[in-house]
Amino acid sequence: MAVKIKRMENLKRQRKVARNTDESGLYQQYTGRKKMVLVVLALLIVLVSAAAVNAGSMNLNLYQVVQSILGNGNNLSDIVIWRIRLPRILAAIIAGAGLSVAGCVMQNNLRNPLASPSTLGISNAAAFGANLAIIVFGAGTVRSTSTDAVIINNPYLVTVSAFVCSMMATAAVLFLARIRSFSPEAMVLAGVALSSLFSAGTILIQYFAQDFQIAAVVFWTFGDLGRVAWKEVAILTCLIVFSFIYFLHRRWDYNALDSGEETAKSLGVNVERVRQGGMLVSSLIAAVAVSFLGIIGFIGLVGPQIMRRIIGGDHRYLIPASALMGSLLLLFSDTLARTMAAPVVLPVGAITSFFGAPLFLYLLVRGNQKR
Amino acid sequence: MILSAKGLSFIYPSRSVLRNINFTISRGDFLAVLGINGAGKSTLLKCINRILKPCAGTVLIQNDQAGKLSRREMAKRVGYVAQRQESISTTVFDAVLLGRKPYIKWEASPKDLEIAHKALEMLELEEYALRYLDELSGGEQQKVVIARALAQEPDILLLDEPTSSLDLKNQLEVARIIKRVVTTQQIGAVVSMHDLNLSIRFANKFLLLKDGEIFAAGGLEVMTPKNIESVYSVPVIIQNIENVPVVIPM
Numbered sequence: 161m162a163v164k165i166k167r168m169e170n171l172k173r174q175r176k177v178a179r180n181t182d183e184s185g186l187y188q189q190y191t192g193r194k195k196m197v198l199v200v201l202a203l204l205i206v207l208v209s210a211a212a213v214n215a216g217s218m219n220l221n222l223y224q225v226v227q228s229i230l231g232n233g234n235n236l237s238d239i240v241i242w243r244i245r246l247p248r249i250l251a252a253i254i255a256g257a258g259l260s261v262a263g264c265v266m267q268n269n270l271r272n273p274l275a276s277p278s279t280l281g282i283s284n285a286a287a288f289g290a291n292l293a294i295i296v297f298g299a300g301t302v303r304s305t306s307t308d309a310v311i312i313n314n315p316y317l318v319t320v321s322a323f324v325c326s327m328m329a330t331a332a333v334l335f336l337a338r339i340r341s342f343s344p345e346a347m348v349l350a351g352v353a354l355s356s357l358f359s360a361g362t363i364l365i366q367y368f369a370q371d372f373q374i375a376a377v378v379f380w381t382f383g384d385l386g387r388v389a390w391k392e393v394a395i396l397t398c399l400i401v402f403s404f405i406y407f408l409h410r411r412w413d414y415n416a417l418d419s420g421e422e423t424a425k426s427l428g429v430n431v432e433r434v435r436q437g438g439m440l441v442s443s444l445i446a447a448v449a450v451s452f453l454g455i456i457g458f459i460g461l462v463g464p465q466i467m468r469r470i471i472g473g474d475h476r477y478l479i480p481a482s483a484l485m486g487s488l489l490l491l492f493s494d495t496l497a498r499t500m501a502a503p504v505v506l507p508v509g510a511i512t513s514f515f516g517a518p519l520f521l522y523l524l525v526r527g528n529q530k531r
Numbered sequence: 532m533i534l535s536a537k538g539l540s541f542i543y544p545s546r547s548v549l550r551n552i553n554f555t556i557s558r559g560d561f562l563a564v565l566g567i568n569g570a571g572k573s574t575l576l577k578c579i580n581r582i583l584k585p586c587a588g589t590v591l592i593q594n595d596q597a598g599k600l601s602r603r604e605m606a607k608r609v610g611y612v613a614q615r616q617e618s619i620s621t622t623v624f625d626a627v628l629l630g631r632k633p634y635i636k637w638e639a640s641p642k643d644l645e646i647a648h649k650a651l652e653m654l655e656l657e658e659y660a661l662r663y664l665d666e667l668s669g670g671e672q673q674k675v676v677i678a679r680a681l682a683q684e685p686d687i688l689l690l691d692e693p694t695s696s697l698d699l700k701n702q703l704e705v706a707r708i709i710k711r712v713v714t715t716q717q718i719g720a721v722v723s724m725h726d727l728n729l730s731i732r733f734a735n736k737f738l739l740l741k742d743g744e745i746f747a748a749g750g751l752e753v754m755t756p757k758n759i760e761s762v763y764s765v766p767v768i769i770q771n772i773e774n775v776p777v778v779i780p781m
Binding site: 187409412413415416418419420423425426427428429430472474 | 577580582602603604605606607610611615617619620625626629630632633635660676680683
């Protein structure tokens, strides 16, 4: 009898172990699928990059491109590849990743699916800064060249001015939010108020501007990846790599925040500090990106939202996936913008929305069938 | 004694919600917090683990002052389940794994996965491990969040109306699970409830709140028709039906 009971118990234990390994196998399969999505996205970025480095108004063949990348190119191909195409491609990958991951964190921190890096009024503040530099401080002018009718003759002044204004907006919002212990509503509403304050300022400045200055400002706001050289790419890369590690470090906090503020607190999350850090770092990304590149909207909103629908809301995977999706979207859009109406380069911000919006609407209608 | 409150008070800007609350629970205690809507039940629970900061009084958790514990340390000792759950799009397993948050430094260890798994087992949720939380029924979701709180390996469970939105079967099941966990794991539970019959059947200690103050506290002996009538303003009788005390409103 005792032997029988023992055998039964053994059998039970074995079954339980089998079930556990079965489940952990299933769980690994489930997380494996998410990792697979990340790998596929990364491969797509490599593919589009390869297409992008070959595309452009200067007709270089594949052999010339490869030789130039390997350091055996001629002067002309070196200039095209190393000074124009590669920094531009890297800028698209880095800025796309940064804007999208910043949007992902803002959507979580503000508990608002409509949040994006410009929610705190950063885009409007940066535009005001650019207006100030171009119109008031005379950084913009008109030149009759064959390529661009408008040249901004002091891009550094514009960049610095845009950056200072967007950080002022961020500081003001975070300072006001601090009084209300960083409640999402307070931050969103303060952002809306500051946005409209800065656009009012912009309108007033533009009202007294010359038409060529307005042209320069409009040109600036379009958003253009061609503005950056290696130095700017390096600054963007440092900032975004640091931010990405910071966001990953906080990924469990963001998951806890999704379950509600009180639950997050009960799980040991210092909600105020997490929100303050998240908003500050994402705003910094947005401010630097907009100052260097002009306004590139939509990526920060749609990148994380697309991935949320594909792999779910777990920030362990959502943060890297959003970054990759942002890179892919911006790189793809920029390559299209350069090739669609070549030799004319279309504004990348418009192309992003043009292709991102239908994709997003499709996913929205399809619902969350696969995550 | 694993939890005691002394002179606990909380004031919202417009009105005072809790005044001078004192109680103590030991391991294995199931304390039911009872009272009408707005009596201060939820506020009391939130003051215990400092989701809200009490204005006066102290909470002792295993002889340590709650105010001196870090959030993380508090989360290792006290599990909390809020009244309303957010609908989130993660799997049941990941939702329960979140209970390991106070212990996780960079990534969940095999031990964390194992504890999350055990918590699922305790609530008999293994089959649901890979289902999405927002696809489950209210009762199942409630069990998932209790499992998450258990994955914190707490000494004290705070549950804010865990049975209020459930059907009869799930109410009994959830109350039974709480009772079983409290007894087998030798932890303490503070549970705010509306269902007097459920509380009488499963709790061993009672705290009757009226207008933010303790009206009566103690064992089953405080659950008299007179006390209940004073707290709820409804006359009741209590009858034993097959050895189960039943509160019948008149």
